[in-house]
Amino acid sequence: xxxxxxxxxxxxxxxxxxxxxxxxxxxxxxxxxxxxxxxxxxxxxxxxxxxxxxxxxxxxxxxxxxxxxxxxxxxxxxxxxxxxxxxxxxxxxxxxxxxxxxxxxxxxxxxxxxxxxxxxxxxxxxxxxxxxxxxxxxxxxxxxxxxxxxxxxxxxxxxxxxxxxxxxxxxxxxxxxxxxxxxxxxxxxxxxxxxxxxxxxxxxxxxxxxxxxxxxxxxxxxxxxxxxxxxxxxxxxxxxxxxxxxxxxxxxxxxxxxxxxxxxxxxxxxxxxxxxxxxxxxxxxxxxxxxxxxxxxxxxxxxxxxxxxxxxxxxxxxxxxxxxxxxxxxxxxxxxxxxxxxxxxxxxxxxxxxxxxxxxxxxxxxxxxxxxxxxxxxxxxxxxxxxxxxxxxxxxxxxxxxxxxxxxxxxxxxxxxxxxxxxxxxxxxxxxxxxxxxxxxxxxxx
Amino acid sequence: xxxxxxxxxxxxxxxxxxxxxxxxxxxxxxxxxxxxxxxxxxxxxxxxxxxxxxxxxxxxxxxxxxxxxxxxxxxxxxxxxxxxxxxxxxxxxxxxxxxxxxxxxxxxxxxxxxxxxxxxxxxxxxxxxxxxxxxxxxxxxxxxxxxxxxxxxxxxxxxxxxxxxxxxxxxxxxxxxxxxxxxxxxxxxxxxxxxxxxxxxxxxxxxxxxxxxxxxxxxxxxxxxxxxxxxxxxxxxxxxxxxxxxxxxxxxxxxxxxxxxxxxxxxxxxxxxxxxxxxxxxxxxxxxxxxxxxxxxxxxxxxxxxxxxxxxxxxxxxxxxxxxxxxxxxxxxxxx
Numbered sequence: 001x002x003x004x005x006x007x008x009x010x011x012x013x014x015x016x017x018x019x020x021x022x023x024x025x026x027x028x029x030x031x032x033x034x035x036x037x038x039x040x041x042x043x044x045x046x047x048x049x050x051x052x053x054x055x056x057x058x059x060x061x062x063x064x065x066x067x068x069x070x071x072x073x074x075x076x077x078x079x080x081x082x083x084x085x086x087x088x089x090x091x092x093x094x095x096x097x098x099x100x101x102x103x104x105x106x107x108x109x110x111x112x113x114x115x116x117x118x119x120x121x122x123x124x125x126x127x128x129x130x131x132x133x134x135x136x137x138x139x140x141x142x143x144x145x146x147x148x149x150x151x152x153x154x155x156x157x158x159x160x161x162x163x164x165x166x167x168x169x170x171x172x173x174x175x176x177x178x179x180x181x182x183x184x185x186x187x188x189x190x191x192x193x194x195x196x197x198x199x200x201x202x203x204x205x206x207x208x209x210x211x212x213x214x215x216x217x218x219x220x221x222x223x224x225x226x227x228x229x230x231x232x233x234x235x236x237x238x239x240x241x242x243x244x245x246x247x248x249x250x251x252x253x254x255x256x257x258x259x260x261x262x263x264x265x266x267x268x269x270x271x272x273x274x275x276x277x278x279x280x281x282x283x284x285x286x287x288x289x290x291x292x293x294x295x296x297x298x299x300x301x302x303x304x305x306x307x308x309x310x311x312x313x314x315x316x317x318x319x320x321x322x323x324x325x326x327x328x329x330x331x332x333x334x335x336x337x338x339x340x341x342x343x344x345x346x347x348x349x350x351x352x353x354x355x356x357x358x359x360x361x362x363x364x365x366x367x368x369x370x371x372x373x374x375x376x377x378x379x380x381x382x383x384x385x386x387x388x389x390x391x392x393x394x395x396x397x398x399x400x401x402x403x404x405x406x407x408x409x410x411x412x413x414x415x416x417x418x419x420x421x422x423x424x425x426x427x428x429x430x431x432x433x434x435x436x437x438x439x440x441x442x443x444x445x446x
Numbered sequence: 447x448x449x450x451x452x453x454x455x456x457x458x459x460x461x462x463x464x465x466x467x468x469x470x471x472x473x474x475x476x477x478x479x480x481x482x483x484x485x486x487x488x489x490x491x492x493x494x495x496x497x498x499x500x501x502x503x504x505x506x507x508x509x510x511x512x513x514x515x516x517x518x519x520x521x522x523x524x525x526x527x528x529x530x531x532x533x534x535x536x537x538x539x540x541x542x543x544x545x546x547x548x549x550x551x552x553x554x555x556x557x558x559x560x561x562x563x564x565x566x567x568x569x570x571x572x573x574x575x576x577x578x579x580x581x582x583x584x585x586x587x588x589x590x591x592x593x594x595x596x597x598x599x600x601x602x603x604x605x606x607x608x609x610x611x612x613x614x615x616x617x618x619x620x621x622x623x624x625x626x627x628x629x630x631x632x633x634x635x636x637x638x639x640x641x642x643x644x645x646x647x648x649x650x651x652x653x654x655x656x657x658x659x660x661x662x663x664x665x666x667x668x669x670x671x672x673x674x675x676x677x678x679x680x681x682x683x684x685x686x687x688x689x690x691x692x693x694x695x696x697x698x699x700x701x702x703x704x705x706x707x708x709x710x711x712x713x714x715x716x717x718x719x720x721x722x723x724x725x726x727x728x729x730x731x732x733x734x735x736x737x738x739x740x741x742x743x744x745x746x747x748x749x750x751x752x753x754x755x756x757x758x759x760x761x762x763x764x765x766x767x768x769x770x771x772x773x774x775x776x777x778x779x780x781x782x
Contacts, residue, residue: 199671202664205579205601205639210663283477285580330556331578333599 004434005029007042011050011394015057016364017371017383026055028390031433036386046435047445050394053427056363057382058090058391060370062181062259063156063235063317064342066092066124069110070099075322075411077111081119083342083410084320085437088366088426090391091123091381092320093181093374095156096134103129103140105148112149121429121436123381123391125151125374127181130169134158139165142172151374152233154181157292157337161187163220170230179231179257179373184217184242185209185293194333196269196294204273204285206333209294211239218242222249225256233373234258236319238293240303247312257373259315259365260304262345263416266352267295271416272332287328287335289416291321305356308365315370316362318345322412340412344403346395348417350424359397390433396440399425465491470775474586474593477602478643479672486644490612492771493764497616499536500767510539510778516569518560519596520546520576525738526596526606529762530573533769539777542569557581558588565591570777574598579636592776600634605772606737607640609765611648613757614692616764617733622649625729627686629720630696630745632656632665633707637737638696642669642677652677655686657718659707683718690728694735695720695745711744721747725755733757 008026013036015021025040026033061084067075077094084092094111096102102111108126115124128150132138135158142153153173159182160166173180190213195201197208218234222245225232237243237260249256271289289295307313321338328335349362371382380388403420405413428444429437438444469484478486499505515534519527527543534541546560557576564572571592574582579599586593597603614621626645632638632654645652654665654677661679662668669677680686687693698714708714725732734746734756742748751758 197663199664199667202662202668203672205599205636208663283479283580283583285583326556329558329584331576331584332580333578 005042005045006048006430006433006435007040007045008048008050008055008394011053011055013055013384014360014363015384016360017057017368017377018385020384021360026384026392028392028430028433031390033384033386033388033390036384048394048428049443052396052398054359054395054397056393056395057367057384058393058429058431059088059366060091060374060382061089061318061320062093062233062315062370062373064092064094064320065097065322065338066094067322068098068114073324073411074327076118077114077124078118079409079411080320080322080342081115081122081124083408085121085429085431086409086426086439087342088346088393088395088429089122089342090393090429090431091125093125093127093151095127095154096129097156097158101129101134102126102150103132103134105141105144108145108148108150121431125149127152127154129153130155130160130180131165136160136162136165139169139172142169143176146176146178150178151376152179152181154183154235156181156183159183159185159187159217163224166221167224167228170224170228170232174228174230177375179233179375181233181235182217182221183236184214184221184234186213186216189213189216193294195272195290196296198269198297200269200273204283209292211241211296211300214239214293215241215245218245222246222254222256225254231255231257235317236261236264236293237304237307237313238264238296238300240300243303243307243312247307247310250312257314258307258312259317259370259373260308260313261317261319262341262348263291263295263339264293265301265304265316266348267416268297268301269295271295285332286416287330287332288339288414288418290332290335290337291319291339292337305353308357308361314365314373316345316349316365317370318342320410322410323414324411325413328414338414339416340408340410340414342410343408344415344417344422346426347401347403347422347424350397351422390430392430393426394428395424396427397424399423399427401425467775472776474582475604475772475776476582476586476593476595478604478607478640481643483647486608486611489608489768489771489775490615492774493612493767496767496770497764499770500763505536506538507536508538509774510534510537513539513570513777514568515539515541515571515573515773515777516564516567517541517543517573517596518546518564518575519543520574520581523575523597525762526575529765530596530769533766533773536766537770537773537778539570539773557584561585561589565589571773594772594776597636599636600639601636602640603636603737604640605765605769606637607644608772609761609768610637610641610694610735610737611644612768613735613761613764614733617757617760618691623651624649624691625651625653625689626692626694627653627655627690628694628696629655629683629686629718631660631698631702632696633660633662634699635696641694642674646674646676650676653686653690654679655681655683655718657708657714660702683724684727687724687727690732692733692735693720693725693728694737696737697739698741698745715744719745719747721750725750731755735761738762
């Protein structure tokens with residue numbers, strides 16, 4: 001085990017798993033949280049002066065794309081993990097839309113082994129495919145994938161259209177005790193769509209993706225979850241109607257969970273047409289704002305925020321989707337969908353949701369919430385209870401910084417927040433008791 | 447060659463331009479949404495001179511001698527391309543045409559790289575037609591060379607919008623109070639979108655009439671967001687055509703039936719064809735326009751398309767004049 005002994009002094013600790021929010025000291029030793037209390041001391045410890053900083057469990061991301069194997073020019077397990085680590089994430093779930101897809105135990109094993117050797121600063125938890133090659137035709141050998149270490153099943157951007165196949169997959173997943181993570185989209189209805197089916201689509205002359213494409217898929221999934229008893233997790237919820245469907249299903253007691261991304265919480269369809277850093281320029285057609293599901297409307301954002309505040313939505317997930325420059329420097333209609341999210345997630349949330357969502361709620365949605373979705377809370381993820389693995393993040397909520405492509409650790413510079421000033425940044429990340437990112441060296445002894 | 451020479455009348459006396467070329471502020475022509483009233487008037491005034499030139503036996507002017515205009519068409523087009531190329535040639539420019547449908551795209555070259563190559567060949571303006579909405583905007587963002595949008599996806603076709611208004615201006619004079627009805631596939635029509643902007647501020651009432659599935663869901667919201675109060679949506683063609691001064695049926699692509707957006711061509715004809723029976727509701731002498739190419743007997747009946755009301759052929763001629771005016775302003779008017 002780790003030899004590091006670290007004493008974090010005077011940190012404002014927020015740990016939603018134990019409803020904890022106060023200024024205190026945290027002693028870390030042997031890779032675990034040793035002790036939390038007032039005026040702790042340890043002569044052998046490195047001291048982190050955390051006065052004025054927020055401390056909380058390391059963030060857990062339910063949805064990211066690490067692109068390896070197959071698309072290493074967009075991201076690698078190493079580069080994505082480095083960006084995640086600096087973004088405050090200590091556990092990340094990577095989606096299986098790699099090439100080859102993560103549809104067999106060997107592929108899961110490859111990701112786990114590569115992560116263990118090249119990404120020691122985070123836990124990488126692979127999500128396995130629901131169907132072979134994500135083709136929606138044949139279910140994968142789910143128990144073998146589970147045995148190899150996958151934590152959930154998803155065909156992500158190519159959701160299973162067949163309700164029969166999806167119900168069978170849910171039954172299998174329920175038997176294994178693992179969740180199905182679904183990207184809810186009626187592909188027939190959304191075909192050819194480029195952005196939200198609203199005024200901007202009409203203005204730009206592009207086919208829209210109606211909210212109904214997401215909502216009809218959510219409604220189907222809820223019915224299938226009720227049929228099969230599966231744990232269903234709806235990822236990147238983007239519409240008001242979807243939030244309402246999920247809320248109603250939860251009121252009925254279904255084991256349903258959901259997440260939302262920072263970009264869907266903070267940007268609308270109008271971001272495609274107007275870029276904050278190019279005021280007065282002609283229409284932007286900004287491919288960095290092309291994402292699936294698309295950025296929606298102010299009304300949807302209002303519903304998503306309400307959903308987070310009333311507990312309908314459990315987690316905030318990045319849907320970190322890095323792309324190479326050439327995937328975005330092209331016509332909007334052929335540009336890849338996706339936003340690179342690790343580098344900006346925390347800053348975006350703290351900057352744009354200030355006053356709309358309490359800090360404790362935001363932290364819960366990044367820690368205890370996703371841990372509950374995955375059912376890994378008991379193993380000490382998403383909590384700082386004594387003896388838990390010391391996965392922890394320190395946050396400077398006052399730090400003002402500018403999003404710049406060159407400063408991002410992800411290979412994917414595709415973010416609509418480029419040139420945006422944000423307030424709030426990770427000051428340090430600890431993983432298994434080791435200081436894996438230190439943005440404030442002046443606060444750390446030795 | 448000066449603007450006044452261009453505007454020299456047939457009788458030989460010089461008609462000095464009443465509008466100053468300093469009113470022109472465009473490096474690119476991407477759409478009509480950022481055109482001022484004065485800029486449009488300037489284009490029309492120069493086009494008047496060009497119409498006169500087009501009526502001459504010898505049409506060639508030396509205005510753009512030594513300039514090179516490139517056309518880059520990423521989707522098939524004969525009419526617009528010929529119109530732009532002739533406009534450039536009548537002004538004395540050299541033209542180079544890149545059939546991008548077959549060349550660079552097939553080799554996997556990106557749009558930006560293709561255009562950068564053209565820029566490196568030192569052309570003075572690039573006329574681009576592209577099946578993707580917004581493609582000319584990407585070009586304008588990444589290039590120094592002037593870009594003229596000759597149609598991008600379902601988004602815009604600014605020279606068509608200008609030639610439509612120019613044709614009406616020549617025919618009717620003041621357009622104040624004029625009721626113009628565009629009928630058909632608004633969803634996929636860059637012509638309709640450019641006309642929405644081109645008719646702004648002229649006192650025109652523009653009515654959009656489309657089958658439900660061929661009207662974008664967000665159109666009403668867009669009109670409101672963009673302050674386009676002169677435009678209204680009327681799904682019923684008989685209501686739309688009531689007292690119309692101008693009607694513009696849009697080409698109905700046959701593949702709209704395959705994708706289920708209309709039930710059948712037969713039903714479309716029954717519900718939306720512009721024909722003599724329907725035009726009885728319109729003003730006497732209603733003007734019929736069409737951006738071409740026409741599907742005779744589908745969106746417009748043959749007798750209407752070739753009636754005395756039709757200005758479809760004048761649109762084609764005026765198109766060359768308007769494009770000459772645009773090229774003059776972009777490539778020759780001001781030194782940049």
